[in-house]
Amino acid sequence: MSDHAATSDHDDHAGHDPADIDKHVRVYIMVFVALMVLTIVTVAVSRFHLSVPVAVSVALLVATIKGALVASYFMHLMSEKKLILAVMALTVAFFIVLLALPVLTHSNGYWIPQPAGETPAHEAPAHPQ
Amino acid sequence: MDIPYTVAVRRDTGLNNGKIGIWLFLASEVMLFGALFASYILIRTGSPSWPRGDTVLDYRLATFNTIVLITSSVTMVMAWASLMRRRFGTFRMYMAATVLLGGVFLVVKYFEYSHHLHLGEYPSHSNFFAIYYTLTGLHMLHVLGGMVVNAYFWGPGAKLYETNPVWFTNRVEHSGLFWHFVDLVWIFLFPTLYLL
Numbered sequence: 397m398s399d400h401a402a403t404s405d406h407d408d409h410a411g412h413d414p415a416d417i418d419k420h421v422r423v424y425i426m427v428f429v430a431l432m433v434l435t436i437v438t439v440a441v442s443r444f445h446l447s448v449p450v451a452v453s454v455a456l457l458v459a460t461i462k463g464a465l466v467a468s469y470f471m472h473l474m475s476e477k478k479l480i481l482a483v484m485a486l487t488v489a490f491f492i493v494l495l496a497l498p499v500l501t502h503s504n505g506y507w508i509p510q511p512a513g514e515t516p517a518h519e520a521p522a523h524p525q
Numbered sequence: 526m527d528i529p530y531t532v533a534v535r536r537d538t539g540l541n542n543g544k545i546g547i548w549l550f551l552a553s554e555v556m557l558f559g560a561l562f563a564s565y566i567l568i569r570t571g572s573p574s575w576p577r578g579d580t581v582l583d584y585r586l587a588t589f590n591t592i593v594l595i596t597s598s599v600t601m602v603m604a605w606a607s608l609m610r611r612r613f614g615t616f617r618m619y620m621a622a623t624v625l626l627g628g629v630f631l632v633v634k635y636f637e638y639s640h641h642l643h644l645g646e647y648p649s650h651s652n653f654f655a656i657y658y659t660l661t662g663l664h665m666l667h668v669l670g671g672m673v674v675n676a677y678f679w680g681p682g683a684k685l686y687e688t689n690p691v692w693f694t695n696r697v698e699h700s701g702l703f704w705h706f707v708d709l710v711w712i713f714l715f716p717t718l719y720l721l
Binding site: 432471 | 539
């Protein structure tokens with residue numbers, strides 16, 4: 397069957413009547429306002445010159461909330477099919493592993509069990525003679 | 526020959542091919558930017574000293590650009606909503622606004638880059654500027670790519686609306702997903718590079 401012959405009842409937009417879209421538009425406006433407020437919050441908090449760990453935590457928390465709003469509402473992840481959600485959940489899991497790699501690198505291998513009598517990598521001298 | 530499943534959904538995925546395609550592409554993009562963010566963490570935590578972003582970069586320009594990009598995300602989703610309401614004229618207005626806002630973002634970036642290059646702050650200047658140009662440069666290319674696709678749908682690509690409005694609406698939705706992703710990346714780049 398040609399795709400052109402498919403009716404809108406069989407496409408991804410099934411169930412989006414005009415009233416439904418009007419409701420969506422109101423949500424978009426609210427999300428827009430929330431994103432603007434959170435942008436101001438991000439900049440305002442940075443003006444307090446907090447310690448680096450606190451500043452990083454706050455900035456990433458606010459950025460994560462903003463990112464979640466964009467993904468959930470503008471990208472419609474809230475109402476997306478399970479297959480898309482599964483793909484993105486897998487992606488996020490790998491993304492977290494990717495970001496954890498530098499942290500593991502800096503911990504210098506302390507989590508690796510060492511045989512008795514051997515010096516753990518992180519306690520070994522930097523330039524053994 | 527017709528391209529299959531541009532409008533109709535596949536029985537196995539429950540989606541049209543364009544939708545699953547763009548999401549898989551975005552998954553690969555997440556990993557691309559993830560690798561660069563991981564590099565940033567590695568370089569920053571391994572460096573004996575690291576400048577606060579706002580001491581070397583203009584955070585006010587970046588804040589302005591954040592507002593521009595978020596606004597463009599709203600105009601993009603409104604363009605799609607206009608097509609869903611079968612209001613083609615409104616669609617073109619919102620799509621034009623989206624492309625123009627992307628242009629504003631790039632112009633601001635041009636002034637920002639020019640300023641730093643004029644001061645001799647090239648990528649080779651420091652680790653900070655190396656990762657700054659890499660991350661923002663790649664993001665800028667994405668903005669440019671998104672603008673080209675959106676401009677196509679505003680202009681010559683819009684002819685499809687006359688023959689197959691549902692397919693055209695799907696295409697705009699997919700380019701919108703990419704555009705929102707570009708916005709999402711900037712939401713994380715902005716505090717990481719300019720404020721911390």
